[in-house]
Amino acid sequence: MYSYESILHPVPDCSTAPVSDFLDRYLPYLLRKADQTLSAPFYAVLARAGVARSEWRLLSVLEDLGDLRVADLAVAALSPQPTVTHALGRLENRGLVIKTVDGDDRRQRVVALTPAGSAL
Structure with a gap:
């Protein structure tokens, strides 16, 4: 991998490859x-x-679209929900996002950027 x-460096000569x-x-x-x-x-x-690319993608989507439910964030970020949930845990631990209970459905969580997350 x-x-x-x-990628910033020259690629080895592969002229002998099929x-x-x-x-x-x-x-x-x-x-x-x-x-x-x-x-x-x-x-x-x-x-x-x-910052992982998956984390950056979530921060960018939240910056652009505003607060979102986790499931909606996963759709907007083009990422599987388990991947998003894992990345959100890391972002929340670093104080870049905050999750709150959705006022309409207490089973759901709404994700918002913190000022630190927005500044990044």
């Missing part, structure tokens, strides 16, 4: 490659700040 820092044009035509691969190439410097900054 590549780290984002490794040639296939499948990946050159496979849109999901090309989009992921473009994302990693364009976002590598930003991801490196996040890593130095100790």
